[in-house]
Amino acid sequence: MKAISLWQPWASAMALGWKRNETRHRRTSYRGPLLIHAAKKVVGWPSMDIQELFWEDDIAFQPSDLPLGAIVCKVDLVGCEEIFIHTRPKGIERILGDYTPGRFMWITENPISFGPIPFRGSQGFFNVPESAININIAPENPKLLNEKKTRQLKLWN
Incomplete structure (x- = not known):
């Protein structure tokens, strides 16, 4: 499965x-x-x-x-759009990205939080083998992101 580091x-x-939305300096044609x-x-609190x-x-x-x-x-x-002054999002989303005109917003949906799975990242897209991910997923409560309590969820089609 494809991955990106933030x-x-x-x-x-x-x-x-x-x-x-993830904001980047280049567009992507990848969907999935x-x-x-x-x-x-760690960049600190922006x-x-x-x-x-x-x-x-x-x-x-x-x-x-x-x-x-x-x-x-x-x-x-699910999508990628060039950012223009009139297309920048409002509210919380706006402070969570660099919406400078000319950049691109990669539009995402359906987040599924994991209990953190240690893995070495990389710049740009990188691949993660199914064996590294088809394991436990964090509970519904976001406060438990760092805890060991988990539930099973199948991620692969």
């Missing part, structure tokens, strides 16, 4: 369903299942608004409290 806190924001990998690099999201829901005090070097969720990549 820095924290962006990866967890996608796993929690807060972030639906996509694993989201939390890179080992804004007080994002910091408050994680604090209010008691998920993380610092970005380093979030999973690093692990696959954290699966999404469906």
Whole structure:
């Protein structure tokens, strides 16, 4: 399955369903299942608004409290659109990406959060073997992203 790495806190924001678009400098023609990998690099809280999201829901005090070097969720990549001033999203989604005109938003749906699965990431798309992922998935409660409690879920068609 294809995967991409995101820095924290962006990866967890996608796993929690807060972030639906990934913004990139290039478009993609790929559509289908996509694993989201939390890179080992932490960028810190990019804004007080994002910091408050994680604090209010008691998920993380610092970005380093979030999973690093692990696959954290699966999404469906359903579209890719160039960003223009009039097409930028509003609300929370807008602060969770770089919506500079000329960039591209990769539109995702159906996030499924995992208990973090340690895996070495890479830049750009990379492949993850089925054997690494067809394991336990995190419970419905996003506060349990770092806990060992899991339930089975089949990810492969």
